[in-house]
Structures are given as C-alpha cells and as structure tokens.
Amino acid sequence: MNKIKVLCVDDSALIRNILTKIVNQQPDMEMVATALDPIIARDLIKQHNPDVLTLDVEMPRMDGLDFLERLMRLRPMPVIMVSSLTSxxxxxxxxxxxxxxxxxxxxxxxxxxEGMMQYSELMADKIRTAAKAHIRRREGQIAAPKIINSPLVGSEKIIAIGASTGGTEAIRHVLMPMPASCPGIVIAQHMPPGFTRSFAERLDKICQITVKEAEDGERVLPGHAYIAPGGRHMELCRSGANYHVRLNDLPPVNRHRPSVDMLLQSVAESAGKNAVGAILTGMGYDGARGLLELHQTGAKTLAQSEKTCVVYGMPREAVLLNAVDEIVDLDQIAQTILKNIVGQARRI
Structure with missing residues (x-):
C-alpha cells in the first residue's frame, strides 16, 4: 500500500516537529518534507508531489491565503489549514x-x-479524508447564485441540513439562493468551538436570509438559518405552534459534537413530514440514521451528488440506508428543497 505523502508548511519549528511526529507514527502516511514558508514549499511540492499539504495561516514572505489562492489555480491539491484559535x-x-x-x-x-493523543487522532483522520477528497481547479471568482422566488408557506415547515468536510462551502451554496420567505433552517456542520460564530456572520452578510449561531431556547423563525455552535449538540423541539432550538453538552455522537444524527432525529420527532432534510458533503456516517428516521416519517430527504461532493461519505451512507428520496447536484439543492416544501404545502 502506498503511503499518503504529506508536506507541512509552517514557520514554527515546534509545529513542524509535532506534525512530523504525528504523521510518521501512522502506518499509512509519511511526512516527505517540511517548509518554513510558501516560497520554499513551492520547490518541495515539485520535488515530492505530496498527496496532502498542511498549511499555516499566517507566515512570513507570503501568507497562507495568497499561497493557497495561487496553488488552487495552478496545481490544485488537498490542503488542510492549521489555524490559531483567534477571531x-x-x-x-x-x-x-x-x-x-x-x-x-x-x-x-x-x-x-491525553489531549495530544486526541489531537494526533484528529490530525491523522483529517489527512486520510483530505487524501480522498475531490479537488477542483479554481477558476477565479464564483458567481453568486440567484435568489429563488418561492411562495410563503406555513410556519410549521422546517429545513434541516447536515454536513462535514467541504460543508462550509456547500452550505453557502444552499443558503445564498434562499428567499426571505423560506421556512426556518437548522444546520449541523462539524466544526470546533470558536469558528461557527464567524461562519454564521460571514453567511449573514451575503445571504438574503438571516444566518446566526444558534442560542439555547430561541424560537426558529422563517427566513432564518441557525447553525449549531461548535462543540455543542443542537436539537429541534416544539412548543405549541412554534419550534425552538435546544443546545446540550451530551457526549459526542459518531465522534462528533454537534452531531447531524442528533439534530435530524429531533427534527423527525418534532416536525416529521413537515420537514425537508439534506445531507451534504462529508466523511463518515453521521446523519445517515437520522435522515432515515426523518424519511420514515414521510419527510422529503435529499443527498448531495457524488460528483459535486468534496467527500462523498455521509451522503453515500444515507443512500445505502435507503434514507434518501433524491440525489441532487449542489447547485440544485436549494431549489429542490423549496420545491418539496411547496409541494408539501399544496398536498395539505
């Protein structure tokens, strides 16, 4: 078996040494080279042809973003960013x-x-996932999708979305076309604490709907999307005619917190056939069982197509469980969700 070749770009000698040790301890991967900045990395990439690059965010001579932008235009490859936990x-x-x-x-x-052992496992898992990722050449700025016109539907309707690797961009593609008249949306994206608030704020600036990090007990409103905070589970609950979100700190489910399964299972219980659920790109199987439970209530369920996924793991598992009504390309998911919501409203 060929080992996954990893190249580390980081100006910290300590981080380079830690990542080298983590990688070389794995039986299926090796650190072929390290570089303290992107200028050195360019030659090492040509020399070693790595399968995965780990890239620091802030570095001398050329920062990680400038280097990444050039790399994805000229030589697309799987890149994992190594980020400091600051705003x-x-x-x-x-x-x-x-x-x-x-x-x-x-x-x-x-x-x-113990913390370093968990970090090593996480890093190794992410490298394995990245090595399987479907990477596309970036051709300049991506045009913003057009807002979809959709009639008003009842407040009992709900949209639930789950995603992991590649999900931040997939979620952006789904939310940007959503009209202000769309039902409330609840989202579980696998993300650590400290990033989901920034993620929600960035989406809120570019979407017609309001996008926010969910707060415990808040009411789910039409024209709003609620993203589960990193490191916390989110569930949908019903109180009278209204939906609310409930956050908890229960142990990880399928190794994840937030868990897509926990969110979708709560949507199945609280909304049933009034919901539309979608599983987007991601590694693993979190969400497949929850989508099946949603499907069994009579709700419409979607999975992102393999050709448009960064990693076709979670959608594949949902399809194998017969939990999916439709497999849909990413650029058609928002439209398909709304078509199913409107179709539900007309049947009632």
Missing amino acids: KGSDITLSALELGAVDFVTKPQMGLQ
Missing part, C-alpha cells in the same frame, strides 16, 4: 475554505498527554 485566525481560515482548502485544524494546545 482573526478563524476568519482567515474560513476564507481559506472558500478558496478551496479541504479542511482545517486548530494548532495543538501544549499540555496534557
């Missing part, structure tokens, strides 16, 4: 995902041995 770092990281980075990790926190 500036989270914003730059989200920009990197827009430019085509597959995923990101925060820089390791020095200290407990």
